[in-house]
Amino acid sequence: MGAAFSAHSAEAPDPAVLEQGKELFLTKAVPACAVCHTLADAGSEGAIGPDLDELKPDMAAVKKALHEGVGVMPSFAASLSEAEMDAVAAYVVHATGGTQ
Numbered sequence: 001m002g003a004a005f006s007a008h009s010a011e012a013p014d015p016a017v018l019e020q021g022k023e024l025f026l027t028k029a030v031p032a033c034a035v036c037h038t039l040a041d042a043g044s045e046g047a048i049g050p051d052l053d054e055l056k057p058d059m060a061a062v063k064k065a066l067h068e069g070v071g072v073m074p075s076f077a078a079s080l081s082e083a084e085m086d087a088v089a090a091y092v093v094h095a096t097g098g099t100q
Contacts, residue, residue: 024084025092026042029084037050042095048072052092056096062093
């Protein structure tokens with residue numbers, strides 16, 4: 001296996017991916033995740049969706065929500081690329097201490 005699959009990589013995502021995920025979370029996704037969700041790392045205090053700091057979702061849960069939508073949350077499958085959804089998921093999981 002290459003270095004990209006080391007245990008260190010799984011624990012510490014690429015800072016560029018995390019930054020992209022944060023930008024998407026704050027402003028670049030439409031609607032922006034920060035409008036509806038509370039996430040301390042992003043400084044967001046949305047009250048429509050769940051408080052992500054309390055929920056601590058894992059990668060699979062974030063990706064599923066982005067793909068399919070949940071409740072009033074729309075699907076982002078048509079507006080974000082797979083890489084962008086991966087970046088948002090990595091950022092949310094990293095920021096909340098959720099599991100990969």
